[in-house]
Amino acid sequence: MKLVEYVREGQWIPLTGYLFYVAALTAGYYYNLTFVQLGLTDLGTREIGLPAEDVSVVMAVLAFLTLVVAVVSGITMDKKGWSTDLYVKFRLLFFIILVQLILTVAAPFVSSVEAFVGWVVVCSMALGLGIPVTFSFMLDFIPIRDRGYVAATVAGLSFFAAALYPVEWRIDEFSLVMSVLMVPAVLILGVISVKRFAVIDALAGQHERDTFGIGRFCRPTPVRTLSLAFIGPVVLMFGVFFIDSLGFLRIIEEPLYIYTSWQSPDMGVRLFIAVLHVVGALAAGVLYTNFNRNWVFFWVFGLFAFTHLLYVFDIRFGVGDTPALILPMFYVLAVSFYTTLNFALWPDLSTTETIGTHTALGVGIAGWLATFLSTSLALYSEGIGLPFGTHLTYVNALSLLFIVGLPVLLYGHRMVVLARGGTAS
Amino acid sequence: MNLELIPLLIVVLLMISAGGVDVETTEFVIEGDHEITEHRGALIVGDATVIIPGDETITGPVYVIGGEFHIEGAVEGDVTQLSGSLLIEDGGSIGGELQHFGGSEEFADGAIVSERSSVEFAPAEPDPIAAYTPVILTTLMLALVGAWFARTRRTLLDTVGSAARDHPVISLTVGALLAVTFLAVFVFMAFTLVLLPVSILGLLVGMVTIFYGIIAVGYLVGQQWETERVGLATALGIVAVMAFLQVIGVVPILGDLIAGGLLLIGLGAVVLTYFGLQEFEPVTLPG
Incomplete structure (x- = not known):
């Protein structure tokens, strides 16, 4: 690992970059996991009193707006050169966190549908801008060799924290806690946005190094946005996120499965899930760093397919008792795997010229759009009273489609390469 | 479970x-x-x-x-x-x-x-000799197979051993993932009854792979003696590994973790190298 080299040589400036990246992305992803994805549902249904179907429509709006803002801001950042200007990115991040702080403080006071929709629109803008800004930090702070491990650390830590706190997903309860935690971040970013520091100057130039600025999969030829090398992973990751949210959000609503999910009242179960998230993420980091990325995709789809099979089997043939922990165990492994992949993959498919666009498209489409669209669909299916077993059957079908589709896609790609006169390597 | x-x-x-x-x-x-x-x-x-x-x-x-x-x-x-x-x-x-x-x-x-x-297959309170007989027999069998393997197929053990020695974290990760996933898959298969033979076969293959890993680790240990009698060195290495697994297993939790980790490293190294047929090389990253 490069990190070990830096520590051994006492190079504290690159180490500061690691620290900043992990802190910023972990906090951001934790905020996304708790406050946005689950807090928003709570705000809409419990506080405002909207039916589940209406909340699903609002979620879809949030998804779409987030994607649009992310793509527009990503392209703009690349065109104007902001993607490689660390000071500009710090200023943008300062602005984003400030807006999110205001939104967090305001959340418990949102009491009307109009205010709720307004809150969602502003939230989606902050999120959308935040995607290219934060994910592109990878090129500034983390050398290629360590990206898998650092992505694993971010995924593991954020899931670990989210599994253990808050115990209940109620927006009013942790709005206060989140606000208090965000204030120091706003202050620090405010200072480094307006004042120049030697450390920041040194960090700002790191992307010009070969080991930082050109992604792992952009060697020797950079990956173009309109190419199978980029669109393929976007489609695959969209599938992964979509399948996960579509299944998981219904599973955790089922009283039977609540006891072995993030919402379990049993702290032992939550601790088991939290630790497993970390273990799973680290395993994914090792695989990402040492193998071709297709192997990680294979593991993700394989784990998802098997997990859904386990759940459907339990629903059909179980006897109504609390299911064994093996069910959430595989789910957690799959989630940790794809989240780690999501953090590392997009920067590694980018160069300094494309990082804003690629992270915006990758995270925007594959992550946010898929998650929120499936969340909407999951809420909708719940709203129309679709039986749980039927819902999971659809999820299974999608899961199987992707596990079959991946080798077919890879094989087809190879055929296209060969047909164009490529070598049979 | x-x-x-x-x-x-x-x-x-x-x-x-x-x-x-x-x-x-x-x-x-x-x-x-x-x-x-x-x-x-x-x-x-x-x-x-x-x-x-x-x-x-x-x-x-x-x-x-x-x-x-x-x-x-x-x-x-x-x-x-x-x-x-x-x-x-x-x-x-x-x-x-x-x-x-x-x-x-x-x-x-x-x-x-x-x-x-x-029908009692084992006495309620087995004496120590009876309790350790399966372990001793397994060790002897592995030592014999390992000695033969080291003399006739040394390259395979070299390849697996190198993966275990040079890439223990990767071997451990792959071994752990495979063990957890395939164990669950095979148990799950057994419940279908139709796939029970596949399940049993899968578990047997898994067991053989783990034994292969132990032999490879034993071979590595045997290499430390720097003797030309590679078969004997491997057999002694395997005995040392099996004895270590027994002794370390006495320590609660940590001992099990170490023993399990060693077995999984062996398993991962065997799989990574296609049972020793191909050297494992992680992808090359810049920097």
């Missing part, structure tokens, strides 16, 4: 399969405390405490492979005990046959058992 239950579970599933019991009504209680008040079909008691309350009757058959099974009410069918504890309370009854192969049993004065047969 307690891993030691898996062989017994496979045996039970084979018995269920042979007995023509409907698999869809079979219930496997893996863990926790449960009161079964009504169940039609086979019931397998794993690492759990299962109680049939006083006024309840289940059809059975019941297979006890671990945990505790308390009968306060009635079991109409057969009860087969392979391990764990069986307690029949006053007024509790077994309408079919109680087949006892292992584990402890306790009957209250008023307990009713229609028919009982007993």
Whole structure:
């Protein structure tokens, strides 16, 4: 690992970059996991009193707006050169966190549908801008060799924290806690946005190094946005996120499965899930760093397919008792795997010229759009009273489609390469 | 789930399969405390405490492979005990046959058992020599195979050993993922009964792969002696590895973790190198 080299040589400036990246992305992803994805549902249904179907429509709006803002801001950042200007990115991040702080403080006071929709629109803008800004930090702070491990650390830590706190997903309860935690971040970013520091100057130039600025999969030829090398992973990751949210959000609503999910009242179960998230993420980091990325995709789809099979089997043939922990165990492994992949993959498919666009498209489409669209669909299916077993059957079908589709896609790609006169390597 | 239950579970599933019991009504209680008040079909008691309350009757058959099974009410069918504890309370009854192969049993004065047969495969309190015989035999077998392998297929052991030595974290990760996933898949397959032979075959292949890993690690240890008698060195290395696994296993938790980690490193190294046919090279990253 490069990190070990830096520590051994006492190079504290690159180490500061690691620290900043992990802190910023972990906090951001934790905020996304708790406050946005689950807090928003709570705000809409419990506080405002909207039916589940209406909340699903609002979620879809949030998804779409987030994607649009992310793509527009990503392209703009690349065109104007902001993607490689660390000071500009710090200023943008300062602005984003400030807006999110205001939104967090305001959340418990949102009491009307109009205010709720307004809150969602502003939230989606902050999120959308935040995607290219934060994910592109990878090129500034983390050398290629360590990206898998650092992505694993971010995924593991954020899931670990989210599994253990808050115990209940109620927006009013942790709005206060989140606000208090965000204030120091706003202050620090405010200072480094307006004042120049030697450390920041040194960090700002790191992307010009070969080991930082050109992604792992952009060697020797950079990956173009309109190419199978980029669109393929976007489609695959969209599938992964979509399948996960579509299944998981219904599973955790089922009283039977609540006891072995993030919402379990049993702290032992939550601790088991939290630790497993970390273990799973680290395993994914090792695989990402040492193998071709297709192997990680294979593991993700394989784990998802098997997990859904386990759940459907339990629903059909179980006897109504609390299911064994093996069910959430595989789910957690799959989630940790794809989240780690999501953090590392997009920067590694980018160069300094494309990082804003690629992270915006990758995270925007594959992550946010898929998650929120499936969340909407999951809420909708719940709203129309679709039986749980039927819902999971659809999820299974999608899961199987992707596990079959991946080798077919890879094989087809190879055929296209060969047909164009490529070598049979 | 307690891993030691898996062989017994496979045996039970084979018995269920042979007995023509409907698999869809079979219930496997893996863990926790449960009161079964009504169940039609086979019931397998794993690492759990299962109680049939006083006024309840289940059809059975019941297979006890671990945990505790308390009968306060009635079991109409057969009860087969392979391990764990069986307690029949006053007024509790077994309408079919109680087949006892292992584990402890306790009957209250008023307990009713229609028919009982007993086949003990192991004495209740085995002496130390008997307890270590399987380990000693396994070690001898591995040492012999390892010695032969080192003399005739040294390159394969070199390749696997290099992966285990040079890439222990990757080997551990791959080994752990494969072990967890395939173990679950094979147990899951066993429940379909149709795939029971595949499940047994898969578990056997897994066992052979783990043994191969132990031989490769033993070969590495044997290399430390720098002798030309590579077969002997490998055999001694394997004995050292097996002895280490036994000794370290005495330390609670940490010992198991170390022993498990070593086995998984071996397993991962074997798989990564295609059983020693190809050297493992991680992808090359810049920097």
